[in-house]
Amino acid sequence: MVNCTRPKFLATVTLAFLSLSYPLGVTDNIWAQQATDVQIAPPIEQLNSEDIQKRLDAIAILSRNPSSEAIRILIAALNDKNQHPEVRRSAADALSGIGTGAETAIPALIDVLKDRDNDKELRGIVALAVRRINAKPAFPALLTALDDEDYGVRRYAIEALGSIRADGELPTLIATR
Numbered sequence: 001m002v003n004c005t006r007p008k009f010l011a012t013v014t015l016a017f018l019s020l021s022y023p024l025g026v027t028d029n030i031w032a033q034q035a036t037d038v039q040i041a042p043p044i045e046q047l048n049s050e051d052i053q054k055r056l057d058a059i060a061i062l063s064r065n066p067s068s069e070a071i072r073i074l075i076a077a078l079n080d081k082n083q084h085p086e087v088r089r090s091a092a093d094a095l096s097g098i099g100t101g102a103e104t105a106i107p108a109l110i111d112v113l114k115d116r117d118n119d120k121e122l123r124g125i126v127a128l129a130v131r132r133i134n135a136k137p138a139f140p141a142l143l144t145a146l147d148d149e150d151y152g153v154r155r156y157a158i159e160a161l162g163s164i165r166a167d168g169e170l171p172t173l174i175a176t177r
Helices: 002-026 037-047 052-063 068-079 085-114 120-133 136-145 151-164 170-176
Strands: none
Touching: 037 052, 037 068, 052 068, 052 085, 068 085, 085 120, 085 136, 120 136, 120 151, 136 151
């Protein structure tokens, strides 16, 4: 009796799993789609919304579109000190997620990392973004970040320095510590 029930149970579970997962395979997955230039216009409008969640949603849409226009908009959101801090953090995280495709953001990331008036979470996310973009020009700013009062910023700066491996800069790093 046990041998007969187990195969039926497994068949039932498999059938249930397949029937639940089937619609996921045949419908459009909006999260997996990349935004096109036509889709960029609504996020731009949403970034100016009073509703913070709409601004965060706009950043999420732009993060799935590594086009130069989307990166430019993300950089603008990162640099806008009038934006809600969470929106700026999300923009930095989006640039981090784009990775090496976001090299044009390096100067803005360096400026944010250097500015101690920015909140510590933002500076930490920016250090992480610098690491993921592999931004060798950020090496001096990362050295400065080693003296940041926040442990998280220092930790991400160390990780970024280890990841970047700027040729010839290791003696500078050793000499300054």
